[in-house]
Every structure is written in C-alpha cells, then in structure tokens.
Amino acid sequence: xxxxxxxxxxxxxxxxxxxxxxxxxxxxxxxxxxxxxxxxxxxxxxxxxxxxxxxxxxxxxxxxxxxxxxxxxxxxxxxxxxxxxxxxxxxxxxxxxxxxxxxxxxxxxx
Amino acid sequence: xxxxxxxxxxxxxxxxxxxxxxxxxxxxxxxxxxxxxxxxxxxxxxxxxxxxxxxxxxxxxxxxxxxxxxxxxxxxxxxxxxxxxxxxxxxxxxxxxxxxxxxxxxxxxxxxxx
Numbered sequence: 001x002x003x004x005x006x007x008x009x010x011x012x013x014x015x016x017x018x019x020x021x022x023x024x025x026x027x028x029x030x031x032x033x034x035x036x037x038x039x040x041x042x043x044x045x046x047x048x049x050x051x052x053x054x055x056x057x058x059x060x061x062x063x064x065x066x067x068x069x070x071x072x073x074x075x076x077x078x079x080x081x082x083x084x085x086x087x088x089x090x091x092x093x094x095x096x097x098x099x100x101x102x103x104x105x106x107x108x109x110x
Numbered sequence: 111x112x113x114x115x116x117x118x119x120x121x122x123x124x125x126x127x128x129x130x131x132x133x134x135x136x137x138x139x140x141x142x143x144x145x146x147x148x149x150x151x152x153x154x155x156x157x158x159x160x161x162x163x164x165x166x167x168x169x170x171x172x173x174x175x176x177x178x179x180x181x182x183x184x185x186x187x188x189x190x191x192x193x194x195x196x197x198x199x200x201x202x203x204x205x206x207x208x209x210x211x212x213x214x215x216x217x218x219x220x221x222x223x224x
Contacts, residue, residue, distance in 0.1 A: 031210055040119075042201060042216040050210055058211070090155065097143050097205065099212055101155035 003027065004102035006091050011107045013078070013085070021076045021105045023091030031094040032074040036060060036087045037104075043090065049074055078107060085109050112137050114204050116215035123192045124223050130177075131187045131218050133202030140164075141207030144178070144185045149217075150198040158200070161185065192222045 004025045013019045025032065031050050035043040045058030049068040063082025068074055078085045086109045092099040113136045123129040135144070146158040161169045161178050168176050173193075177186045185204075189196055202215040 033210075033212075040216060042214040044214075045211060048210055056210075088153065092155075094210070098145070098157060098160065100157075104153050 004091060004093055004100055006089075006102035006105050008105060009103065011105055013107065013109050015109055016080045018077055018079050019107065021078070021089055021091075021107070023074045023076065023102060024072055025074075025091075025093045025100075025102075026072060027093055027095065027100060028071070029093035029095055029100075030071070032068070033092040033094070033099065034058075034064070034066065034074070034076045035090045035092065037090060038087050046076065046089075112204060112206065112213045114202050114213050114215035116200075116202055116218050118218045119216070120219045120221070122221040122223055123189075125192055125194060127192055128188060128190045129192055129220065131189075131200050131202075131220065133185045133187070133215060135183050135185065135202070135204045135213075137183070137204070137206060139206045143205050143207070144176075145203040145205075145212075146174070146176070146185075146187045147201045147203060147214075148196075148198045149201065150195075155201075159187065189220075194222050194224060196220065197222045 007022045033048040034046040044060050047066045049055035065077045089105045091102040115134045142163045144161045148156045148158045159171045159174050173190045175188045199217045201217045205212045
C-alpha cells in the first residue's frame with residue numbers, strides 16, 4: 001500500500017537532547033513537508049523539500065534541522081535550541097497539487 | 111502574506127442535520143487551490159474536498175459540498191446528513207498556483223451529537 005509512515009508515534013525527550021523524527025513515503029513524490037501542530041494554532045510549516053539534496057525553511061524553522069538524502073525519506077531533527085518542542089508533528093508529501101499526510105509523532109519534553 | 115481565517119472555533123450539530131463551516135482567505139493571485147481537511151481524534155489528516163479557483167462550479171463529494179465565492183474570497187464547507195463519524199477538527203487550507211506552501215486556518219472543532 002502506498003502511503004506515508006512516521007515513527008515513532010510517541011517520543012519523549014529530556015531537555016537539552018536532540019531527537020530525530022522519521023518520515024518515509026513510497027508515493028514517489030518529489031516534495032515533502034514537516035508541520036508542527038499546537039492546540040488552537042492549526043498547522044505551521046517547519047521545513048519543506050522539493051527535491052533530493054535541497055530543502056527550504058518554512059515559517060518556524062528555528063531550532064529544527066532536516067536532511068533529504070533520499071527521495072523517500074525526510075527526517076526532522078528537533079535540536080536543543082528549540083525552546084518549546086512539545087507538540088504534534090506531521091509529515092506530508094505532495095502529489096500534483098494535494099498533500100498527503102502521515103499519522104504524526106507526538107513529542108513531549110520531560 | 112496569505113492568510114486563512116476560520117471564524118468558528120467550535121460547532122456542534124445533531125446527527126442527520128446539516129452544518130456549514132466558514133472559511134475566508136486572502137490572496138492577490140488568481141490561480142490557486144483550496145482544500146478542506148478533516149482531522150478525527152486519531153489525528154490522521156484526511157482530504158475532504160478540493161476546489162480549483164478557475165472552476166466556477168462548486169465541488170461536491172458525497173455529503174460534502176463547498177460554496178466557493180471567489181469575489182468574496184469565501185470557501186465554506188457544507189456537511190449534509192451529519193454522521194457521528196464526522197466529529198473532527200476541520201481545517202481550511204489554501205495554496206497559490208506554483209507555490210509549495212500550503213497555508214492552513216486554525217481549524218473548527220465539529221461535534222456531531224446523537
């Protein structure tokens with residue numbers, strides 16, 4: 001089945017630690033995205049990538065980093081510089097003009 | 111900057127009734143796409159319906175239809191014969207043609223009551 005997978009579903013982090021969220025797609029889409037979702041805020045764009053080895057900052061990129069070494073994969077690292085990382089993170093890929101979403105990762109900082 | 115406004119943070123409706131969710135957007139472009147996404151308690155984002163700005167005909171998908179008023183920059187979602195499974199957050203989203211950035215509203219929480 002084609003789709004987007006994210007792992008883990010739940011992630012706990014101690015303050016000061018970097019963590020990496022996984023996103024994999026087998027839809028053969030070029031473009032991939034990371035969003036952050038907070039209560040009452042909708043979805044906010046962190047980073048996006050239109051092609052392998054290239055990516056652009058979104059609206060709230062500070063404290064995050066990404067890589068795009070393979071078409072299928074777009075991991076997100078939440079660094080210790082991110083002051084308020086507790087949130088729900090969604091990965092998406094884009095077909096013609098529609099974005100398809102993964103199931104999300106809930107990150108909690110302890 | 112493009113913005114999407116959903117003016118109803120929460121709504122409720124009785125099962126089998128009809129409900130309309132509001133969305134307005136701001137753009138100076140003429141070529142763009144509009145979407146309604148549903149996020150049930152599982153938090154999986156699901157596309158409900160889409161509208162291309164160049165099409166005058168309102169999109170419909172089974173019980174879901176939109177009222178697209180291009181001049182007013184309005185894109186409301188009507189859900190007919192509401193079902194308990196329609197309980198979810200609903201997000202209106204917008205992307206300009208050629209852009210990679212989808213802009214979301216803050217969402218409307220819809221509860222369908224038995």
